[in-house]
Amino acid sequence: MEAPRIAVTGLGLITGAGDDVEQGWASVTAGISGIRANDLFDTAELQTDRAGLVTAAQPPGVDRCYWLAGTAVREALRHSGLDLDAADRDRGAVVVGSSLGAMPTLEGLHADLVHRGVLDAPAAAACQLPCVADHIAAAFDLRGPRVVLSNACAASAVALGYAAELLWREDADFVVCGGVDPLATLSAYGFSALGALDPRPCSPMSASTGLTLGEGAGFLILESVRHAERRGARVLAELDGYGLSGDGHHQTAPDPSGRGALAAMAEALRTAGFGPGDVDYLNLHGTGTPANDAAEPRALRMLFGERVPPASSTKSLTGHTLGAAGAVEAVASVLAVDRGKLPPTVNTRGVPQPHGLDIVPGRGRPATPGVVLSNSFAFGGNNASVVLGRPGRQGAGPRQADAVHEVVVTGVAGLAGAAGTTEELAAALATGQPCFTGTQELPGGGRAPFGRADAERAARGVNPSRARRMDPLSLLAAAAVADLHARHGKPTRAEAEATGIVFATGYGPISSVLEFHEGVLRHGIHGANPTLFANTVVNAAAGHVAMLHRFRGYTATLAGGTSSLQALQLASRVIARGAADRILVVAADEFPAQAVATQAALPGYAATPHVVPGGGTGLVLSEGAAAVLLERADTARARGARVLARVRGHGAAGEPAGLGRLRPDGHAWSRALRAALAEAGLAPGDVDTVVSAAGGHRVVDLAQARALRRAGLDGRPVLTPKAQLGETHGSAGALGLVAALTRPAPPGKLLLSGCAWGGSYAAAVLDTDLP
Structure with missing residues (x-):
């Protein structure tokens, strides 16, 4: 077609x-x-x-x-x-x-x-x-x-x-x-x-x-x-x-x-x-x-x-x-x-x-x-x-085709807060231990719970001469990719050069932007560090990862709270229509002190490192990163890769909520959930696991509960990874997938749910019940 x-x-x-x-x-x-x-x-x-x-x-x-x-x-x-x-x-x-x-x-x-x-x-x-x-x-x-x-x-x-x-x-x-x-x-x-x-x-x-x-x-x-x-x-x-x-x-x-x-x-x-x-x-x-x-x-x-x-x-x-x-x-x-x-x-x-x-x-x-x-x-x-x-002008070659290839997941890795590897992340989820074990001092006194990632640890696998040019966001992204390669194998040089990278982040390289701008504010042009400036663009992390591994395929960068779910959608669409064989979806979020202080000053931040999704405890911010390898199913089979899940469907929706706001009625959110189910050809009762976006914030958790009910998903088994991983914003959706695919028991038919302040929602359906 x-x-x-x-x-x-x-x-x-x-x-x-x-x-x-x-x-x-x-x-x-x-x-x-x-x-x-x-x-x-x-x-x-x-x-x-x-x-x-x-x-x-x-x-x-x-x-x-x-x-x-x-x-x-x-x-x-x-x-x-x-x-x-x-x-x-x-x-x-x-x-x-x-x-x-x-x-x-x-x-x-x-x-x-x-x-x-x-x-x-x-x-x-x-x-x-x-x-x-x-x-x-x-x-x-x-x-x-x-x-x-x-x-x-x-x-x-x-x-x-x-x-x-x-x-x-x-x-x-x-x-x-x-x-x-x-x-x-x-x-x-x-x-x-x-x-x-x-x-x-x-x-x-x-x-x-x-x-x-x-x-x-x-x-x-x-x-x-x-x-x-x-x-x-x-x-x-x-x-x-x-x-x-x-x-x-x-x-x-x-x-x-x-x-x-x-x-x-x-x-x-x-x-x-x-x-x-x-x-x-x-x-x-x-x-x-x-x-x-x-x-x-x-x-x-x-x-x-x-x-x-x-x-x-x-x-x-x-x-x-x-x-x-x-x-x-x-x-x-x-x-x-x-x-x-x-x-x-x-x-x-x-x-x-x-x-x-x-x-x-x-x-x-x-x-x-x-x-x-x-x-x-x-x-x-x-x-x-x-x-x-020109309107109506037709090329002699084949025009853009509809989806012709099945898309599968053949690798996942993630880190969040104190959990610096996928194994540590999986252990935290299994034991119920939070990864946000640190605190951040706030202006005017007091401290807020926070999941700080170890940037020095993340840099250990990177050539020191390259690591010195990388900002915290890039190091987190690189660490997730390195862990994926350790778990699932590195690509050959030919495979790497054909591999695309779609990068997702909630807010981008905050540290680099603030540090560069502070240098300008304090010292004018003499404080404008060109190395820092190169890292102020949101896609800098993807560029660093591409240079580290010689990735030269399809490349895009998305920003926002649902960005990793939308990155999975984009990568799946491109592979399905035959424009790429392999795309690595990488998501990362880092939060310097100023960012934590901003979030902690807004309503809904937790006073203690105890998060109960749906319990009104408040959220805890956490740094995190994830890497998800998507491939054409036939390409994966040809190289003998282990398939972890099949991609079945995606959905996205929005509402005119206004800047920094969210409507608690769940209407728009439910449209994203229903769209993903419809594309997957599934009824709500077919879903075995819902990976929840609930993280302790009363408005978000209430909106999702209502959205699940409107979509007919009320009562389905729910996984709430933010209880242990914290709120990682843009990388949350991808980390939710990592959490689901690293559990001892297969999650079956899996629905990922995500939202962003401002009124944007996304969902994805994957299936671990493989033929």
Whole structure:
């Protein structure tokens, strides 16, 4: 069965080039750059004061990230003609790519803590990275699956891929998909510390003397062509395919061979059913840095030979909008298809293109592109390519197929708090002993129970020269992967290079972000540590793990409280449709003192290290990590791997609860549970074990109890791993799977349940009753 074709029916855009789609497109095609003086913050110590600055007036009382995102989403919905009041809001998904999220607000809160010792815990909880999707869902009352992707500068291109997976499997009727990032001192000082900024407006693929930061948001309304036709919508273009890969080479520099970029482009075209000869225009990653501007043309030559299509960099007009770049450039690519004009590259400074590419210099060029390939590459060696085409244009090759392969679990490992290995974790679960045996001193006095992981122990299996460059989150992730290999065997080099990694985390590298920013607050540019900055991107841990083990396959990073369950879903979808043989899902969460203090200051934190799920004791925060190896069943059998479980189904849902909130009625949560059961083809009574998300917090535990009852699962046997492991947020779902699969008695048909503050829910069904 062929999967649905995906229509783009609405666009929203706000960048330095213009406040909306029409202004932005007019400026871009006329070659008028939006790079200007940055007056948002002091730039005296930086390499440049130039930036792609949005000039529209920001309303008071809202974070710049949320304002930019809301502006672009509102325009995209209006442009699409989608009537949300008539649509099924339960099937409207929100998929966002972002590297920084609400960083401007977070920076201000952190400055108050560093300089005045004041911690505004509720405000800090409302501006974490996953909150941008919660803000959009609440603002527009969208109740479908919700996720934030954070692969640094490739984030929103990866988001487009995630949205495609949802629509190909008909998990949603429509997806509000895009990317957003504001200008922030964190990124400005970080790129200055790396020496990566151009003192003048950037000159991609010409002088190539550095990048220029930008800000903005780009959003697209995606839906199946059938859904668009039923409501009489005009289809602007189709999202035909995407490809992701990892370099496994360096944290900040691309692989100079261009092999990773080539793999992403080739996979995007293969998925779309097109060949290199079908491509009419390339929207380049084109940052203006010497390394990127040499590696990307090399990859193009390997794919296209001597006949590379016209290829321009719109970053020369908008600046580099970081996590928003993939979506901003996808909007430009759709407009190129719909309006019949290629965007130009400006600021060439009279320098001849050194690689012989046609970069469409100066002004837009009339053309009729039928197939466009848009590239986004990122820190951590992440490569993403997206294919957008003229409506109805069909490739000669095979188009994206529906699920054709069974997916199985062939390895699990985990650690949490004081349990530094899977065996220790399993022992804690068997004996009922908590892993959160430590405490954390709180500002103003007092201590809170806390499960601190031993970072030094986690680093023991890592080459010391590499370990010194890794942050706590990366070390925890690496420890889980090393334990998985010890338990289930290491892959051969060929297997490793074909292995993908999907990384999940609740809040990302908090330690690195806070430490880097504190250095800037106290010492300015002299306190901006470039090694720390490289680890502030959420996908840094995945990059470190990939380099340690030479993983070069499919790569994505998800952030949020349900991220590990959604990572399992994404990896399963990709393997099932034949785009990968093996993907390692890795989840990790670390919490420095400031994070523990924030959580402990919010309602529902336990006063003692005694957690009773459903008992109103309060939760205890704990650091943790897990690794889960997913494979095609036939591939696993061929190599003689022991199968631990079969993947049967997934479900996700959301509610417009608002930032940091959760509705206790269980309605949305039950929809996620029922969706997973339906995909698995199971009735509630078929479930042998429910792995609960209950962890002592009264609101969460009540909401889940009601959700289980609404889904017909009330009374089924329940496993409550958070009673011993603590609340690990994003990694909780994967750790729940580890807990279930390491019990002496097989759990049978297993349902994993997860939730995130802000109103996002996910579930997965696996089966250990193997044929």
